[in-house]
Amino acid sequence: MSILGGGIFKGMAVTLRNFVGSYINKKERLTTNDYSWRPDGDLPQGIGDYPKEEGEQLSDTTTVTNYSRNFPMLLHDGGEPMDTVRCVACQICERECPPQCIYIEKDYDENGKYIKRPAVFDIDVSVCMSCQICVEVCPFDAIVMNSQFELSTPDRFGGLLVRRDDLLKSNDYYHQIHPEEAAARDQKMAVEKAAKEAKKKAAEEKARAAAEKKAAEAAKGDAE
Amino acid sequence: MSLVLIDILIATVPLMLIFASLFAFTTWLERKALARIQNRIGPNKVGIPCTRISLFGLGQPAADGIKMLFKEDIVPRGADRLFHLLAPILALIPAMLVLCFLPLEFPWTKSLLPVQAFLLDGAVIFFFAITGLNTLAVFMAGWASRNKYSLLGGMRAVAQMVSYEIPLVLSAVIVVMMVGSLNAAVIADAQTGFNWFVFSPWGFAAFVIFFIASLAETNRSPFDLPEAESEIIAGYFTEYSGFKFALFFLGEYIAMFAISGLAVTLFLGGGDGPGLANAPWLSVVWFIAKIFALIAMMIWLRGTLPRLRVDQLMGFAWKFMLPLSILNILVAGFAWHAQQQDSKTITVITWVISLAILYGTASGLNQLNRGSARPRKYKYAE
Amino acid sequence: MSELSHEPLLQQFPDAEWDEAAGAVIAPLGQARTVAEWLLGQGVDYCSNVTGVDYLEHEVKEKITNDAGEVETVTHTEPGRIDVVYHLYSMQNKTGPLVLKQRTGRDNAEAESLTPVWRSCDLQEREVFDLFGVNFKGHPDQRRILMWDEFEGHPMRRDYTEPFDYEWEPTPHNEILEKHQKGKVIV
């Protein structure tokens, strides 16, 4: 180093550049946005008070990205939630959930027959770590991740145990928060449904062909 | 009798008010400047209470002060309570005392007789005698709070402050030698008209040594070993909370003001500055502006430099600062005699020679102490 | 990453078996230390991983062709055992894993410590001692590493049962919910 204490002066030059830089090019240097300086004075939504409508972003640093996930929600295809719920209470997600935070009870109608619906579907939001394993293992696309993160409640047990009815959200709400993913998922389900129908149709034809062949043999049998 | 008392009160109470408010302003300045260095914004929410006007966060020091008042004041069971209480007070008194003797000519003090007594003849000696008390207060805090970390902090503080007192005093000796008097006002007047001591090479070297030693005296950035967060939690004031902690804080800042004030009187020409002719009260503004320049430098250093280790700290004081300041006195002596002949060429020659000598010894000593600490080159494997 | 072949090891120590399924060399009883020192001499200077594996008493069905020629399955019970597995590499010539296993019984399990040969086994053997209960002869400082010293039992064993109500956290679902409803006032 040439002059005495050269390294220290170089270091101080860097801090000076940062000091001046945080005033000049805010985008590069300043990651926290300073709202009280706003010339028009009005603070944007979210700092101190809550967003009025659903989905409005709090501040431009907490942009809600398309894959962002917070806590799961159950999907139903519109109308009265409990008739069109997709979940059939097969309890795969309850078994696979790493922190074991899902609790399901099957629904039975009056004479004890298992109807494909969950009577109780609780998620303990204080234990859930939003890892999205339940979404992956669910064969019926019944559970997806919500991105709503204003869930603070004063009560530690009841408040953080989200019951089935609060979990149920409509499919078009899902389209609203995660448009891409929702569209891809619906398209995949449509393809599967089509494949299933095709298979069912093929099975019916085979059954009908077999029935005709049997009828033909029967006809041939009693013809001899 | 009471008249004299009133005069003294008129002189001291505004001084206390001004410096207390300057303390509040400096805490805000430090937090904002450090934040901006680190690309943050710093306090900007606390303004006028229960309104949304935030005044760039200027209310923050007031908020901190009130918070400190209501914080619970925990005294560890094993601590001996008297010294635990006494230490912060003792840390504050010397700093406050010294403020009165800075050559600040407030306009209203011109006519009052007893106030002239403040500008006593042995001001510089008085200054060093009083600031020596600070070491005692720090070690008392370290020992009294009966905590291993504070004990370590206390011992470090004693070693550091004692060994940096000597370069501090030796670099002040040069100015006293040049001016010939210990009176702060006389030293300030000797530098009027922009021939501040800092512009001469020995004066500049003395100023640099004085500034570095003052950093160590007030436990500021590269020398904040007594309160090293990363090694010994908070050093001597680990066990302090509530108002006692605020007192330590206040003590440290007022000590910063006091020692920068002395640096300004000795090297930067006291209240001297342009535009004094038509507005004599400007000298106070210049004086405080120069103090804030030094404090800004301290904050800048705090934002950049890491901390020294204890043995390096000692080595730096005894093996670098001390020999340099003694040599500086020698060089200043010769230069003073050379200047008596007051011929232009001789002064220029003496300046150049002294500059060469000082810089040569400084970098020589630096190589000596640094050992093999060099940036290294590394090999790459494919 | 060429394979570190185990043939020379088997020639050097005839009574070391080769477990094909796991691809590991089973160290002969009591000779693990000499095997390790010999390997160090061969340039295997880096022991990457030391861990324990607990096998309970279990039946093993094997298809063996008996004397009559057909294949029939014979079940015999394997005694419970704990394996201490060492993954060895050579940093000098950058060669692949050589897996060395020491086998011990399940109660008062004993194994030879390889810390004097490779110091990286120091903390990992202490962890096997702490979680599996394998006592390493010759270990310089054998103490519990993850559990606190007064802890009894070895949590990683397959038959380890957690003491009842052990630092239990009242979360309101499944069996904790029943205890709650059974009237035991918890919160």
Add this chain to the structure above:
Amino acid sequence: MSTAAAPNYELLQQDGLETSLLEVSMGPHHPSTHGVFRMDVKLDGETVVDLRPVFGYLHRNHEKLAENMSYLSSMPFTDRLDYFNSMSNNWAYALAAEKLIEVEVPERAEYLRVIMAELTRLVNHVSLVGFFLNDLGALGTPLMYAFREREKILDLFEQASGARMMCNYFRFGGLRNDVPEGWLERAGEVVDRFPSFLDEYEQLLCENEIILSRTQGVGNLPRELAISAGVTGPMLRASGVAYDLRKVDQYGIYDRFKFRVPYTDGDTGDCYDRFMIRMLEMRESIEILKQALAGIPKGEIMGNAPRVFKPKPAEAYGRIEGPKGELGFYLIADGTPKPYRYRVRPPSLINLTVLRDMCLGGKIADTVIILGSIDIVLGEVDR
């Protein structure tokens, strides 16, 4: 092998003055132990006479948990091992599991895996240098610059995987979902701006006399002790051994990228070497990232992995070059969907074997920066 002989500090009994050693426990609650980690230090004045690391405060027996869960369910828990680099933990686990079943990872997934791993290496090294300077006493300034750059990379992770730190993004045979479009351009932007930040960072730190004198000659780790103690990662390369799993194992598609491995040429490494090696490694990671971002093909990102992961009985030991060292996963499968044995080889824990040897004889201030230079994360040490 050679453990540093403890300096012989017999208690000084001069003329009746019996001085004892000051026993300080730099306890689990200490500002610079990077987590809940305790060091019982015996001090003679400021010099360290004896040091005993104690850990286990964050032990949650991750391995026993994994034995009672399916293979996929313990993937989110690997994020929590070394919570600074969740993506490389995922990759190590996925690599080990893919050895149990035959699955072919598509090209695009391999490229994305390298990009994600190198981005986590940048995040880890930048944050480490920041914490190291914090231990040295620079009050937060380098750390704030490091976190400012880390924010930009974490935003990329959030857009790709949904979460900033706990990404849970890798699957056996590929990745969970493809990166959103426009992500590669944003990643390219961040990677292009990184070298200019690194120049500024080096100008601030690498010639600073105080840092030079504080870190050089402190915490010396000789070559043989480093190899024998199983130290891996930047610490090993700082002690003069050029052993980098990306070059040795060539896992994933690292053999396609041209990059260099910095190491010291002497045979002992000290704190300054460890700090500088990490700074130089960041530059190499940027080289890899540039080549990977340029060469990434189109295509799907999930191989033909079976829906339920039930491997045949076998054993597998997969290891990668994590930012802290060699992170290994040892899996024993017994045909059921749950692993029979699931073992994590934590680089931070093994690198701690030499903490005592390096700290003896130094000052208490050196202990702090030696621990900082080892770069431990307690989630991985205690598992």
